[in-house]
Structure formats: structure tokens, C-alpha cells
Amino acid sequence: MAMVDAPCPLPAHCPQVMKTMGLNNAVHWVAWFITGFVQLSISVTALTAILKYGQVLMHSHVLIIWLFLAVYAVATIMFCFLVSVLYSKAKLASACGGIIYFLSYVPYMYVAIREEVAHDKITAFEKCIASLMSTTAFGLGSKYFALYEVAGVGIQWHTFSQSPVEGDDFNLLLAVTMLMVDAAVYGVLTWYIEAVHPGMYGLPRPWYFPLQKSYWLGSGRAEAWEWSWPWARAPRLSVMEEDQACAMESRRLEETRGMEEEPTHLPLVVCVDKLTKVYKNDKKLALNKLSLNLYENQVVSFLGHNGAGKTTTMSILTGLFPPTSGSATIYGHDIRTEMDEIRKNLGMCPQHNVLFDRLTVEEHLWFYSRLKSMAQEEIRKEMDKMIEDLELSNKRHSLVQTLSGGMKRKLSVAIAFVGGSRAIILDEPTAGVDPYARRAIWDLILKYKPGRTILLSTHHMDEADLLGDRIAIISHGKLKCCGSPLFLKGAYGDGYRLTLVKQPAEPGDPQEPGLTASPPGRAQLSSCSEPQVSQFIRKHVASCLLVSDTSTELSYILPSEAAKKGAFERLFQV
16 A cells, blocks of 8 residues: 655645645645646556566556556555545554555455355356455456466457456456545545544534535535534524524623623624533533624734633634534524635734745745645735735745744734635734744734734733724633723723832932922822822822832722823823
8 A cells, every 4th residue: 555645744734725725625635636647657657567577467468467457556546535534643553554465365365265265156146246345356356467477468449348267247447447446435534534533633514514505505504514503403593683683692692791882884794603622532511602793894803811712713713613503693694504605715824834834925825826826917916915915025936934923923924814705713913933933923913904804912011002993801711801901991990000209318408298290100209108108199090009018119090981081181280
């Protein structure tokens, strides 16, 4: 069995990211098939020459030998595809694949023992059934090559459909035909198993998905979906009605502290409705009925501690994980059934860079733009503009492996915006970069925000404040608060901090507390008396709170409400 490897190692999670960015699954498999067949064709050609001119099959026609080996190579590639979807780990697939491959010789051994030892007559139909294992078909075909060579005739085109054994209805033509049937069967099984059981990443389809009209025609929501979800058997709403209902559900939280009224004057793009995710391995509740709406022309900063559910939410929205319950729509398309449509407008930047070391900056942008089916003329314009905005003009034709970490991160963020993507998912885009690259990424996000909806996760409060039109804070899978930075500061902030630096009195100065000239934003005191200073501040801000009194400074908390009443202005005019 031939194990086919990629010409160069792919980055971790690369296939998933490419599919998220619009890679068609059929194109993915065809690309791997072509890669494998080209590699095996070299081996097939070399082996044909050895067999023909090495005095092994010297009487047989060279093209028939090559055809037989080539068809077997195709069946072997499809067999490898089938094994790859049965196991999610490459090492396990390699080990088990070899065992399964050699076990598939058992039917051939059974046929050979009955014919050669027991001298039983086995019908062509029985041999065809046994030949559903490609190794059996290959073994039977090899047997006919050997029999014709012993007869000194060899396999020729006129004997291709004849058996050298009297009364035998099976022949080399049937063996080759069964190899092609095997390849087709393995391919269909690969397609079906991958769809129903995609492994660690991807959304599983129902077992009856080949019977769904929407799968073949792409005609909107799957009509048969309602039979797999009991709660969905009620009359279905239109896309607009569903989005409005989802928005109304989210607006119920507006009366709760920490939930600001949503910008309903903007188009609703992403509607997350009671999204729940439970990981089966450790029974961990990652998301607990999360509801959130994202609107066009806005950046929503996603804040939360490690394990809060930020990455899980983004993974579900991009189709990497299926939700346990609940749903979400992006531009009116359900993530459970219409992910292929969603990905046409979806851009993603994962936590870790997923780049090809042997491609240049320009080739990365071209590749991901083509995945979105963008026209060549538009790609050229977008690449020029994007590279200029990235400040990577001098690195345009440089291999990615020569770039610094900050440059790689900027390229990863830029990839999320190429190809006309309008719904952008950025998972900690500035993690691990220097301040200069971080600022460049901020500028890129703000520049490309118009016309897009951006969900950005971060651990930096200043980043969330600067970039986010709204900030959503999540903890233990639940949305705790959501609103503009100013709204959240007003709802949860302690207020403003006033720091007064104590200045020791100079010899001969009056020993009375008072305000002296100070740097901007601070007031300095000579011979400071805390009670008198506090009394002075409370004349203008009655609810001020002393939080610190050290030998060098005083610190007060001034409530935000005082600023609205003009108290701060009167305080600093004294």
C-alpha cells in the first residue's frame, strides 16, 4: 500500500481554516487525489518497465501492464482516503490502515485455496463479490498475468477479456473493472462517512442527507432538518422573521444592568440564539445558552477569562464545532445547515498563524482570494492595496518563513479580510506581537471596518476599548454584559481617580494647606492636611471617597455622576 504525503507539510488546522475561508470540499479531495496519483504514476511507470524489460512479464503488452497497475494505484488512493476519514489521528490511521490493507487479502486467499487445493469451481459472480476488496481483484488479475506468461503468450488486447483456464468465466478485464468499481465504492464511502462523521472538526450531517433536496440544489434551509430536531417541527418562520425574533429575544435583557440597548437601526448580521456547547470528553459546559447580536459596521470586542467560551463561540460560528443546542444565523443562513453559503462571506483569523512557509506574502493573499472565487482583476487591486496597508511592500515576494512574528500575524489578519469577506472572526489577533505590529493591526481593522461585521476576542482592555463599538463580556459560557465602552464604564466603573501629590513645605512658607501649581491632571499640596483637603473637595463633590493617604500623595474616587452635573469643572476652577 502506498502512503501518499503532501509535497510540503501543512500547518496545523490548515484544512479547517481553508474550508472556513471557502475551500470546496470536492476541490480539496481532488487536489489530494491528483497529488497522490502523480506520485504513484512515477512508481507505476518504473515498475512497468521492470516487469516488461526485466524478463518477468516479457510476453504481455506494456500498455496493459501499465493500465492494470495504474487502476490499482487509483483504487489504493481511494482506499487511503477511506481510512483517513475513519481515524482522526494520522499515526493511528497509518497503523490501522496497514492492518486493514493486509486483512483485505483474506478473500483472495480463500478463493485461491478453494481453487488450487480443494479444486472447487468458483463462479465469476463469487469472484466479483470477493473482488470488492481491491487487493483481491489485484491478486486475481496478477494470477491471469502469470498463467498467460507460463503459456508463453502473455496478456494481449485480444486475450484481455479471456481466461486461460477452461471453464473459468472470470478474466483480467473483469479484474480491472472490479478495481474501478472498488475505487468508486471507496470514494462514495469516503464522501458519506466524512459528511456524517467529520471527526474532530466540522458539522455532521444527518444520515439521510443524500435524500435532502437542499444538499444537491443548495435551495436554502434543509426541509428534512425538522425531522431530526423535535423542537423544529413547528411551522417555520421566514429568514427576516427569525432574525427579528432573535433580536427581540436578545432585547429582553436590555432592562438588566449591563445590557445596553442594541443599535437596531443597523442591519443585523449575526444572531446567536441560546447557543449551548457541551464537550463529550469531559462533560464540560463551554457555552450556556449564549445569546448575542452583531450588527454591520461594528466591531464587537469579546472579553473573558481563559476557558470562558470565547474560542468555542468563534469555532461554532465558523463551522469547526457543532452546537449541542441552540442556533445562530449569519446573514440569515443557519450555521447548522447552510455553512457552505455562510463561508462565502466569512473571514477568519485563528489564534495561531496558519500560513505556508514556502509561499510568499503575495501568494497567500492571491490564494485565499481565489478561494472566495474573486476575479483576477479584482484580486490584483486588492492585493496591492492590502500589501500597502500592511506596510509589507518590501516583503511582497518574500517567503513567509523569512518574516518576523509580527509580520506573520499582520498577514494572518489581512487574510481574514480578503475576497470580499463581510463577516470577520478574529481570535486574539494581536496575541504575542510587539507594540508596533499591534498598532498596525489596529489600524488595519479600523480601516476595513466599514461594510463589515467584526467579532474580535482579546485579553487587552485598552484594545477592546479602542476597537470595540460594543464590548461583550462572557464568563463560564454566559454573557454577563454587553454595551459600548462608555456604557459599561458608567454601569460598572467606580468613577474618576483624583491624585494629589503632597509637596513638603519650604522653609519660611506658610504652614497652611493649599493648592499649588502642578503638572497637568494633578494638584500639589504644601504641608498637606488630609481632613481639610477632603472637606475642600466635598464642597464640590459631596460623594467623593478617599482611597489612599500616603506620605507622598492622596487619592480620591470621584463618581461619574458628578461630571454630568459640572462639579469637576467648578472644582478645578477654584
